[in-house]
Amino acid sequence: MKINFSFKQFFPSKWRIKLPVMLAAVVMMGITLSVLIEIGWGTDPATFMNYHVAALLGTEDIGFIQIMDYAVLLIFVILFGAQHIGFGSIANMCLIGFVCDFSRWIWNLTGFHQFLAAASMGVLIPIFAATLLLFVISAAVYMNSELGIAPYDAIPTIISASAKKMPFFAIRIIFDYSAIAIGLLAAFFARNNIVNPVASFAGIGLKTNIFGSACMSLLLGPLISVVGNWMRKVMPVFQNEEAAQK
Template identity: 40%
Template sequence: MMLVGNLFIGIAVSLLRLSNFGTDPCSTMNLGLSGFLHVSFGIYQLLFNLILLIIVFIFVRHTIGMGTIVNMVGIGFFSDFFLYGYYKLFGSTPLFMTRSIFLVIAILFVAMGVALYMTSDLGIAPYDALPLIIQKLSHDKIPFALARMITDVLAVALGFSFGAVVGVATVIIAFGTGPLVQYFRKHLAEALLQMK
């Protein structure tokens, strides 16, 4: 579940990049900064996650597991590989209709991927642990939901200021995937865990 979930997230990030309608807040920030620094998305994301991992280790080390490593190493490189393969096969930017289909598939894959990898309880991505750190440092004065909103808004603002595309996908993923993730957790991830 953890591996398939992260694979779905990697495909989703690739499709979001191809759709050009924006990406999730963390990818928006990383795409903006990697583009500014002229470094591949995969390499930048790995370096950024290594720095975050040190902070996570200090404050909420219980959130680190095999899923943390797979997420922080795999997503960026898989996304770069998928994009490279797409442009090698098809050569051109997809048409608006194709981009719209990619957007819908990406949103479903993000929700399924997050549901699978988080329900497996094998660790979370360093970025996903940041709200827990904020909550802990504030002594629960800042609840998790508000802390997550703060990190997402800052990530989008930073990415946008460095030239990343912010669009409808960014808004949908930041505010609208919660119910979908919950649906897939209940009807897919938890159902898989209960299977013998």
């Protein structure tokens, strides 16, 4: 088996400009995820899985758990899609979870955690919407930086390259729901209650909500694609070389 990997893929065109932008996007993803977890209406499927695997291991910190989970997925990526590895892969794998954990510590220290726990629906809805928008934009910037993608994001792309008759969005949705299923299984064994949608939206409890994560599985992929297409049109630095020459 030939592994399609070269260190040149870490340094694409305009990488010196893209690298700090990508790192800022990854940090913002960690910050916004911390707020989504605090609100409790749902996160992206990968974080949903990591959060409940962490609970199964007796912690709410997801930094080390994300590295462990993604390290397993990385083996598959190295064998079948090593061309997707880059600085973005490392940043996503190693930074997002720890930034999220640190941010949640800050929210608890400053009282923001307590504020969200006591906030009304009229306050939580705009905070949730703004945070989700920032997360999607940040994810789009990171994914379109051409500096590599996380093992979690690379696997659906690798599968799609082999299963060409199946639309990518369908593969991504199936993969995301598989991550949610793993999270649910971990939550079951951890006895980490999943709040039902009615209770959560009534402001009862702040555990991660399966309803929100399930909806994000359907929406995040298309939204990230839309934002990514817009970025390539208005920001020349994110255009690939072929598009830039046209």
